[in-house]
């Protein structure tokens with residue numbers, strides 16, 4: 001680590017003003033802010049690209065916003081956005097460009113990386129994916145014994161799993177019913193057992209998704225899958241009909257025995273957690289069909305354009321990032337909740353945990369100095385209304401400040417009875433309750449006895465954003481994904497960290513490899529870990545003698 005610490009107060013002249021402003025505003029209640037300006041709920045809204053973003057229920061005034069926008073300007077955000085969009089190698093610790101935006105650029109656009117046009121390459125692969133997906137969907141692709149594919153198992157972990165699995169779940173409504181999809185990620189044998197149980201190997205396709213094609217979990221699962229398949233077919237030639245790979249590592253893919261024509265490539269300028277729009281999305285394309293997959297890309301591209309070209313004060317991801325910094329760095333909020341009121345988005349908070357926390361969970365700034373300020377908060381969440389009967393108690397009456405994003409769709413995918421209006425009434429009500437609470441006076445007027453009043457008061461003043469779209473479509477999912485990706489980018493620029501590396505996952509991997517060797521060998525007389533780890537290894541040996 002370099003000498004000294006990174007301070008945002010030194011980097012940004014406006015930081016001190018924000019600190020002073022915070023002192024003035026920290027006790028101001030949202031009730032007051034709404035009373036002061038009866039039009040607040042109409043003014044503090046951005047509506048663009050089919051997204052209605054209401055940020056009026058935040059503990060800000062127009063002065064706060066003004067200062068936060070100055071912060072974005074002082075961070076030279078616009079210049080950094082240009083650098084990303086033009087293919088500069090902004091991931092400096094890995095010397096790579098960061099071009100997930102190229103994955104959804106329309107044919108005809110051009111972004112040159114290392115002398116080659118990234119957009120041309122993207123469309124070649126998309127074309128190959130679409131051909132393959134159509135063959136699987138139509139039943140034209142036959143397994144080794146001539147049967148069509150009825151089960152697709154995507155093997156991959158982290159960025160090669162969370163995006164596709166989330167998108168598959170989110171878009172199940174659009175998925176082909178004749179094919180079953182499963183996502184195998186964990187090295188836990190239970191995951192393998194449960195995913196393949198009852199499947200006919202003759203009708204099963206494995207998609208091995210791994211950027212590096214060396215990740216232990218994925219490789220172990222892939223070899224187990226190969227054994228499972230060959231135990232049935234007893235012929236190596238079956239591999240070519242039941243295994244395809246998505247990777248950047250041609251050599252390793254070939255070594256495993258997957259033919260080049262069964263490989264879908266992507267590139268080092270696509271970060272794992274930003275890779276859903278690349279060939280890593282192949283399983284999703286098979287599920288929803290090429291046209292729907294193209295719609296997802298179109299949605300993401302529309303938000304890329306919005307982020308690239310919209311002035312900061314109307315730029316939704318920029319506003320989302322600034323608001324999160326306001327709570328994270330001034331109010332001291334430690335977490336942020338993602339609360340989609342849409343059952344199909346069940347995995348969206350889990351997916352976002354990686355995008356946000358692997359990107360911005362850093363304590364060293366871009367210059368290699370220890371930061372003297374808070375960076376990425378903890379993101380978590382659950383679909384509504386389930387959370388309301390669980391952790392919302394803490395959000396309403398606990399001692400912690402938890403800013404949250406509500407996400408909802410005006411129109412349901414399944415029109416069943418009154419379900420949708422009840423669902424939507426709940427999301428609106430929660431945002432209202434968090435912001436305005438319930439006072440002692442109101443409770444008294446309702447006849448609540450004095451003894452119970454302290455317990456039944458809702459302080460309110462708990463901030464939230466409301467993100468509304470018309471319907472959960474592939475295009476709208478693409479928009480939501482890009483919205484958060486660019487929020488994370490903006491946060492990273494202001495916090496002066498590299499949002500695109502993830503060295504923090506390395507140490508555990510190295511130690512696990514060493515311990516795996518030791519677990520196999522109870523004859524080792526002298527373990528050299530700490531006393532706790534040594535003891536744990538011995539306990540394992542004893543049970544598995």
Ligand code: G6Q
Nearest residue numbers: 158159160210211212215272273
């Ligand atoms: C994501 C990370 C990480 C990665 C997995 C899988 O940004 O880099 O989650 O996606 O470790 O890596 P492979 O795709 O190389 O198997």
